[in-house]
Amino acid sequence: NAGVTQTPKFQVLKTGQSMTLQCAQDMNHNSMYWYRQDPGMGLRLIYYSASEGTTDKGEVPNGYNVSRLNKREFSLRLESAAPSQTSVYFCASSDPAGSRETQYFGPGTRLLVL
Amino acid sequence: AQKITQTQPGMFVQEKEAVTLDCTYDTSDPSYGLFWYKQPSSGEMIFLIYQGSYDQQNATEGRYSLNFQKARKSANLVISASQLGDSAMYFCAMREFNYQLIWGAGTKLIIKP
Numbered sequence: 477n478a479g480v481t482q483t484p485k486f487q488v489l490k491t492g493q494s495m496t497l498q499c500a501q502d503m504n505h506n507s508m509y510w511y512r513q514d515p516g517m518g519l520r521l522i523y524y525s526a527s528e529g530t531t532d533k534g535e536v537p538n539g540y541n542v543s544r545l546n547k548r549e550f551s552l553r554l555e556s557a558a559p560s561q562t563s564v565y566f567c568a569s570s571d572p573a574g575s576r577e578t579q580y581f582g583p584g585t586r587l588l589v590l
Numbered sequence: 591a592q593k594i595t596q597t598q599p600g601m602f603v604q605e606k607e608a609v610t611l612d613c614t615y616d617t618s619d620p621s622y623g624l625f626w627y628k629q630p631s632s633g634e635m636i637f638l639i640y641q642g643s644y645d646q647q648n649a650t651e652g653r654y655s656l657n658f659q660k661a662r663k664s665a666n667l668v669i670s671a672s673q674l675g676d677s678a679m680y681f682c683a684m685r686e687f688n689y690q691l692i693w694g695a696g697t698k699l700i701i702k703p
């Protein structure tokens with residue numbers, strides 16, 4: 477039981493390049509989330525998916541797109557990377573069937589945009 | 591206005607002492623949940639404890655307890671008998687009706703031997 481996995485762990489991009497961050501969970505959770513964490517700050521929600529086939533914008537969606545490929549997988553795409561997107565990206569999942577809706581996180585992807 | 595406020599950017603605590611990390615929140619939703627997460631220097635986010643707005647008792651999980659004062663809108667994390675491994679960033683977060691989490695800026699806790 478791996479929980480939430482993310483690939484890659486590290487990535488360096490040049491301004492204007494594109495890339496996709498991959499996330500998968502094996503906990504049979506319905507909801508999945510993408511966050512970014514900038515130095516000295518808490519997490520900010522980029523996009524979330526309440527269930528397979530649905531996605532919604534969070535607090536900071538500009539410059540990103542997402543795909544909920546199936547129940548397990550939720551990817552985040554940067555179409556044209558900018559230095560302002562240098563951050564640590566976390567994927568999380570949660571199960572709405574429980575009253576807690578506790579989110580469980582992947583290990584994060586450190587992205588540097590030059 | 592900020593919905594989650596953690597007023598202590600950093601704290602130093604002697605090993606084996608108890609420590610209280612402050613968190614205040616603001617919401618008009620009668621149904622909400624409060625979470626604490628730990629982020630060690632390795633970077634992962636680790637769930638510690640949860641308190642629901644309708645829970646009658648304060649939540650406890652091992653050495654962690656949550657001092658929930660609903661009228662004051664405060665949800666402080668208490669760590670008893672602190673250990674060196676407790677050194678980390680600690681984040682308070684609140685879930686409202688749409689299941690999204692709103693995060694505080696965090697408190698950096700350093701345990702001194």
